[in-house]
Amino acid sequence: MSTYKSLADNDLFSLMQDGDRYAFEEIYERFNGLLYIYACKLVSDREDARDIVQEVFVYLWSNPNIKIKSQLSAYLYTAVRYKIFDWLDKNKSKSNYLQSLEKFVDRGDCITDNYIREKEFASLIEKEVSLLPPKMRQIFEMSRQQHLSQKEIAQLLHLSDKTVKKQMSNALKVLRLKLTSFLILAVVFFIS
Incomplete structure (x- = not known):
């Protein structure tokens, strides 16, 4: 060697x-x-x-x-x-690749959380709308889902414009009361 x-x-x-x-x-x-x-x-x-x-x-x-x-x-x-x-x-x-993956995961969690919250909130709104009195619910749905004006709703349901306006106002008050507490909890949860 x-x-x-x-x-x-x-x-x-x-x-x-x-x-x-x-x-x-x-x-x-x-x-x-x-x-x-x-x-x-x-x-x-x-x-x-x-x-x-x-x-x-x-x-x-x-x-x-x-x-x-x-x-x-x-x-x-x-x-x-x-x-x-x-x-x-x-x-x-x-x-x-790892940086891209980290960004995706970070953003993905946020996107997923927001998507879930959005779905939960939409479901809650639907539930609360379904609990409205029948005529109030019908007027609210015609306004928000079919995008009809108060005048159009009044004509279709053979009601006065004032009645439709009052029913919409009452529906919004009820929904605001019920959904405000959920929104406060959601904001507190999202911040923490």
């Missing part, structure tokens, strides 16, 4: 390509620490830097047909740099 220490980098690389595990181990010993320091300068997380360097060595060992045009050291530093670029792209995408 001590003979491997005296070999040049490119000689070790040739032996490694022929499947010499000891040559690979010597390359690893020579460059692992330096590549790790280099990676730490570009990647803030030490574990990520270590993983990047390990990926380069795994690739080196598992691809014996790699062609190196210059020095092994130049190849390894370049490989680490490209792995870091890949890592940054993935983390940027992951970070953007």
Whole structure:
């Protein structure tokens, strides 16, 4: 093994390509620490830097047909740099995705809560309208659901305009009284 220490980098690389595990181990010993320091300068997380360097060595060992045009050291530093670029792209995408997901979840809860409250409130209004006296309910529904004017309602029901106006006014008073307490509770709940 001590003979491997005296070999040049490119000689070790040739032996490694022929499947010499000891040559690979010597390359690893020579460059692992330096590549790790280099990676730490570009990647803030030490574990990520270590993983990047390990990926380069795994690739080196598992691809014996790699062609190196210059020095092994130049190849390894370049490989680490490209792995870091890949890592940054993935983390940027992951970070953007997580931020987007957080925003959606934050907004989604709010949208869902508002939707549920809106449905509950609409249901409560329907219930309270159904409890109005029959003629008052009919006039209120014609006004609010069919969007008829007081004059049109009066003509259709053969009532005076004053009667329709009084029935609408009474319906609104009853509904205001019943729904105000619900609205106060909803606002207090929403604020807290």
